[in-house]
Amino acid sequence: MSAPSASVFVRCSCGHLHWGRYGAAGLLLVDPARGVLLQRRAWWVHHGRTWALPGGAIEAGETARGAAAREAFEETSVPAEAFRAVSASVVDHGNWSYTTVLALADGAEARVANTESAEVRWVDPDDVPGYPLHRDFAAAWPDLRGRVGQELVLVVDGANVVGSRPDGWWRDRHGAAERLRDQLAKLADAGVPDPDDSAVTWWPRIILVVEGKAKHVTGTAGVDVVAADTDGDSKIVEVVAQQQAKVLVATADRELKGRVGALGASVIGPGTLRTQLDAL
Ligand SMILES: [Zn+2]
Known part of the structure; x- marks a missing residue:
């Protein structure tokens, strides 16, 4: 019927x-x-x-x-x-x-x-x-x-989000970051809720910042990957400062939250992001 x-x-x-x-x-x-x-x-x-x-x-x-x-x-x-x-x-x-x-x-x-x-x-x-x-x-x-003219950029603290769940990620940091990247690609297509307005959904540009053993992870459709040579937090601050758009940073790092907050970015915790990824 x-x-x-x-x-x-x-x-x-x-x-x-x-x-x-x-x-x-x-x-x-x-x-x-x-x-x-x-x-x-x-x-x-x-x-x-x-x-x-x-x-x-x-x-x-x-x-x-x-x-x-x-x-x-x-x-x-x-x-x-x-x-x-x-x-x-x-x-x-x-x-x-x-x-x-x-x-x-x-x-x-x-x-x-x-x-x-x-x-x-x-x-x-x-x-x-x-x-x-x-x-x-x-x-x-x-x-x-x-x-009109606004966009949302979601900047993801890769090490912090990967490390937020004890699923054995420490045995393969590169693979764990790749899995996160692939989930984020789906999120770019599904959209994320505006942190301040429940009536608004964004299809964000996503930037995943990786470091250490995960630094050779490559980008994919919907997700740019930026590698930090030494200090992941400073790279994230640098990436946030470059954006002309509204920025949302996914991290639980207290000091980093303060630094990106000072640049006008909003912050969501890894738990909130994981919940959105799990729902895809
Ligand atoms: Zn009506």
Whole structure:
């Protein structure tokens, strides 16, 4: 038996009607040179003639990220290969939710691709409030504006995280660091929760800092590996200082926490990171 159609209105506990049995998702595409991609909705769709993001109902079994990418392609012809998803935020109404996927575009070409949109346009983020916006997008915009152009970099203190669990890692430090790297690659794809905002998930760039017998571990898709010649902590501080992005450091080292905290980074403990890795 096939799943019930996703394309229905839901009477929500907030009092409004919303589109999508399994919730809905939209894509906030950011191009550093051109701004954000807005779509003017066709006159005949719900909240017609307003400006909003390409998006629509999440299908049964589909992720919000997948739905946002599919809808953006259907409506604006921007293919998934043309952008990199950076973060997602969820507005949860209980029996309905809307996920905005924020992505960095790499010179994507957008055009009106189906009858649901009347026009697509790259807009300077500062000009967005001047457009006649869809009610829900207007409400979400101030928060989204704060994340336009932002990325999360997760810097992992390899020796500290490997050493946080007595699983025999000391017999093969190189192999243990490789296993951590491979788990981190899955995490880069699955995403990590924002340490300060439970409604936000990031697909981070991950930098694993290794040292000693693990220093010849190589990088893989989604994970850069940086080797410390002598002092792992100083290398981590150096890596954190180089980032333009929001930085999250995974370590339990008290002194290191202070040093990266002074640079504005947030810290999570190895136990928290391990819990996220174990859940993949
Ligand atoms: Zn609602």
